[in-house]
Amino acid sequence: MSAALQGAGRRRIGRHTRQALLLPALALVLVLVFVLSLGIGPAGIGFIEALGALFGGAGEATRLIVLELRLPRAILGVLVGATLGLAGAALQGYLRNPLAEPGLIGVSSSAALGAVLTLYTGIAAAFTLALPLGGVIGAVIGVVLLQVLAGRGGGTLTLILAGIAVTSMAGALTALILNLAPSPFAALEIVFWLMGSLADRSFAHVWLALPFMVPGWALLATLARPLDALTLGEDTAHSLGFPVTGVRARLIAGTALSVGAATAVAGTIGFLGLVVPHLLRPFVGHRAGALLAPSALGGAILMVLADIAVRLPFPGNELKLGVLTALVGGPFFLWLIVAYRRRLP
Amino acid sequence: MTALSVRDLTLALDGRDVLKGIGFDAAPGELIGVIGPNGAGKTTLLRALAGAIPHRAGNITLDGAPVTALAARERARRIAYLGQEEAPQWAISCENLVGLGRLPHRPSWQGESAADRAAVAAALMACDALQLADRPVNRLSGGERTRVLLARALAVESDFLLADEPTAGLDPAHALQVMEVLACRAAAGTGVIVTLHDLTNALRYCNRLILLNHGTLAAEGSPDAVLSPENLARIYGIRAHAGTAAGKPFLVPLMRTGDEDAAKGSRP
Numbered sequence: 165m166s167a168a169l170q171g172a173g174r175r176r177i178g179r180h181t182r183q184a185l186l187l188p189a190l191a192l193v194l195v196l197v198f199v200l201s202l203g204i205g206p207a208g209i210g211f212i213e214a215l216g217a218l219f220g221g222a223g224e225a226t227r228l229i230v231l232e233l234r235l236p237r238a239i240l241g242v243l244v245g246a247t248l249g250l251a252g253a254a255l256q257g258y259l260r261n262p263l264a265e266p267g268l269i270g271v272s273s274s275a276a277l278g279a280v281l282t283l284y285t286g287i288a289a290a291f292t293l294a295l296p297l298g299g300v301i302g303a304v305i306g307v308v309l310l311q312v313l314a315g316r317g318g319g320t321l322t323l324i325l326a327g328i329a330v331t332s333m334a335g336a337l338t339a340l341i342l343n344l345a346p347s348p349f350a351a352l353e354i355v356f357w358l359m360g361s362l363a364d365r366s367f368a369h370v371w372l373a374l375p376f377m378v379p380g381w382a383l384l385a386t387l388a389r390p391l392d393a394l395t396l397g398e399d400t401a402h403s404l405g406f407p408v409t410g411v412r413a414r415l416i417a418g419t420a421l422s423v424g425a426a427t428a429v430a431g432t433i434g435f436l437g438l439v440v441p442h443l444l445r446p447f448v449g450h451r452a453g454a455l456l457a458p459s460a461l462g463g464a465i466l467m468v469l470a471d472i473a474v475r476l477p478f479p480g481n482e483l484k485l486g487v488l489t490a491l492v493g494g495p496f497f498l499w500l501i502v503a504y505r506r507r508l509p
Numbered sequence: 510m511t512a513l514s515v516r517d518l519t520l521a522l523d524g525r526d527v528l529k530g531i532g533f534d535a536a537p538g539e540l541i542g543v544i545g546p547n548g549a550g551k552t553t554l555l556r557a558l559a560g561a562i563p564h565r566a567g568n569i570t571l572d573g574a575p576v577t578a579l580a581a582r583e584r585a586r587r588i589a590y591l592g593q594e595e596a597p598q599w600a601i602s603c604e605n606l607v608g609l610g611r612l613p614h615r616p617s618w619q620g621e622s623a624a625d626r627a628a629v630a631a632a633l634m635a636c637d638a639l640q641l642a643d644r645p646v647n648r649l650s651g652g653e654r655t656r657v658l659l660a661r662a663l664a665v666e667s668d669f670l671l672a673d674e675p676t677a678g679l680d681p682a683h684a685l686q687v688m689e690v691l692a693c694r695a696a697a698g699t700g701v702i703v704t705l706h707d708l709t710n711a712l713r714y715c716n717r718l719i720l721l722n723h724g725t726l727a728a729e730g731s732p733d734a735v736l737s738p739e740n741l742a743r744i745y746g747i748r749a750h751a752g753t754a755a756g757k758p759f760l761v762p763l764m765r766t767g768d769e770d771a772a773k774g775s776r777p
Contacts, residue, residue: 260599389612389615389617392609392612393609395598395599395601395609396595396596396597396606396658397594397596399556399561400590400592400595400609402559402560402561403560403561403585403588403589403671404613404665405580405582405584405586405613406581406612449601449602450599450645451605452599
C-alpha cells in the first residue's frame with residue numbers, strides 16, 4: 165500500500181517536472197530553429213555566417229540578405245505560427261472540442277476573403293494598413309457568423325457544419341473575385357497569395373501585423389482560467405465566477421485580431437492550429453488553460469520548420485507554405501476524425 | 510448570521526414562466542431538499558441561485574445584499590454549484606479537476622497555494638476519492654465520476670453548496686454515500702441545497718424540504734409534513750407507503766392515484 169502511494173508520488177513529481185520544463189524546452193527549440201532558418205536560402209549563406217551578420221560582423225551583401233530578407237521571414241514565421249497555435253488552443257478550449265481550428269471553422273478563409281477584397285479593389289495599394297485591416301474585418305465577420313450558425317454550446321457536428329458553411333461562403337466570394345479579376349496575372353497573384361507563403365516578406369509586413377497581433381494575443385492570454393473553468397461546461401464556469409459572455413467576446417476579438425493579421429501577411433495556412441494543441445495537450449496534463457502558452461511556442465516552431473522545409477531544394481517552383489501544411493495536416497485531421505469517431509454524435 | 514434568501518423569484522426561459530414567485534430562506538448547517546415532479550423548475554431554481562441564468566423579478570440575497578451586486582468572483586467563493594450534466598471534456602487528472610473548484614480563490618496569474626492543495630486533498634478525502642487523484646477523469650466509472658465532481662464542488666469551501674440531482678444514475682450504495690457526504694458537509698456548517706427525485710433520501714437526510722410544482726412553491730417545511738399523503742397525491746399523483754426499518758424512515762411509491770381511481774371505478 166505504502167509502496168503504491170510512493171509510486172504515485174513519484175509519478176506525480178515526474179509529471180510536474182515535465183510540465184515545468186515544457187516551456188523552457190520549447191523556447192530553446194524555437195531559438196535553434198530560428199537560427200537554422202536564418203542559415204537557409206538560395207544565397208548559400210550558412211547559419212554561422214548569418215549569425216555573424218546579425219551582430220554586424222559580415223560583408224555588406226551578406227548583411228543585407230540576412231537582415232532584410234531572412235530575418236523578417238523568420239520573425240514572421242514565429243509571429244504567424246504563434247498566432248495560429250495560440251488561437252487553435254483557445255478555440256479548442258472554448259468550444260470544448262479537439263477538432264476546432266481557425267482554418268477549419270472558417271476564420272482563416274473569411275480573413276483571406278477580406279484581404280483579397282482589399283487586393284482586388286486596390287485599397288491595399290492605397291494605404292498600408294488596408295491589407296491587415298481587411299483580414300481582421302473578414303475574420304470578425306467570419307467568427308460572428310460562426311457563432312450565429314453554431315449557437316451556444318452547439319455539438320461537434322453543428323460546429324463543423326457551421327465552419328463548412330462559413331468556409332464555403334467565403335470561398336464562393338473569393339472565387340467570384342478571382343472570376344472578376346481584371347487580368348489573368350491579377351488572378352494568379354491572388355491565387356499564389358491565398359496558398360500562403362512567407363517568401364519575399366519584409367519588415368514592413370512585420371510592422372503591419374504586430375499592432376493587431378499583440379492585442380489579439382493579450383486577449384487570448386487572459387482566457388487561461390476561464391478555459392479551465394469551462395472544462396465542466398458553461399453553467400459551472402459561471403458558478404466559478406467566469407460569465408461565458410465575456411469569455412466569448414474576448415475569444416472572438418482575440419482570434420479575429422491575431423488570425424486576421426496573420427492571414428493578411430502570410431495568406432491562409434491551415435491545420436497548424438489543429439495539430440499543435442493536439443500534440444502538446446498530453447504534456448500539460450490536458451488542461452485547457454495551461455495549453456495556451458506551449459501552443460504559441462509550438463506553433464512558432466512548427467511554422468519556422470515548415471518554412472525551412474519549403475526552402476529546401478525542390479524541383480520546379482518553391483512549394484507554398486500553406487500547401488505544405490495542408491499536405492501534412494490533412495492526413496492528421498483524417499486520423500483525428502477516426503480517433504474521435506466513437507465520441508462524435 | 511449568513512443566510513441565503515430568495516424572495517418572489519420569477520424567471521422565464523424561452524418566454525415561458527418557469528419559476529413564479531418562489532420564496533424561502535436557507536441558513537448555514539441546513540440540508541435543504543428541493544423536490545417536485547419533472548419540469549417543476551428544480552434545476553432552474555438551482556441554476557438561478559448559482560447565477561448561471563438571470564432572474565426576471567424578485568431578489569436573491571446573501572446576508573441581506575443582492576447577489577447580483579456581488580462581484581462574480583466573490584459570489585463564486587460564497588456559493589458553489591454542482592450541475593446535473595457536468596461532463597469533463599478533457600482527460601485532465603482528477604486532482605486538477607477538483608482544483609478547478611479553487612479558481613475563485615486564486616488571485617490572477619498565481620499558481621495553487623498551500624491552502625488550495627489542502628482544500629483539494631480534503632475534498633477528495635471527503636468523497637472517498639483520494640486514490641483517484643492521478644487518474645484521468647475520462648477513465649472513471651459513473652460512481653467514481655460523481656464522487657470526483659462532488660469533490661470539485663466541495664473544494665470551493667463555500668458558505669452554500671447547490672447540488673442538482675447528485676444521486677441521479679447512481680447505484681443505491683453510491684447514492685447513499687453521496688447523501689452522507691452532503692449531510693456531513695451540512696453538519697460542518699455549510700448550507701446545502703440539493704434537488705432530489707428519491708423521496709426516501711429526501712425524507713431521511715434533509716432537514717427541510719421545498720416542494721415545487723409547475724414553477725410555484727407548493728409546500729415547505731419538515732420532510733414529514735411536506736411528504737404528507739395529501740401532497741404526494743396532489744402534486745406527484747401517487748400513493749406511497751411510509752414506514753421505518755432499522756430506525757431509518759423510508760417512503761416507497763405504490764401506485765398512481767389515477768390507477769387507484771380507475772381501479773375503484775371499475776368495481777361495481
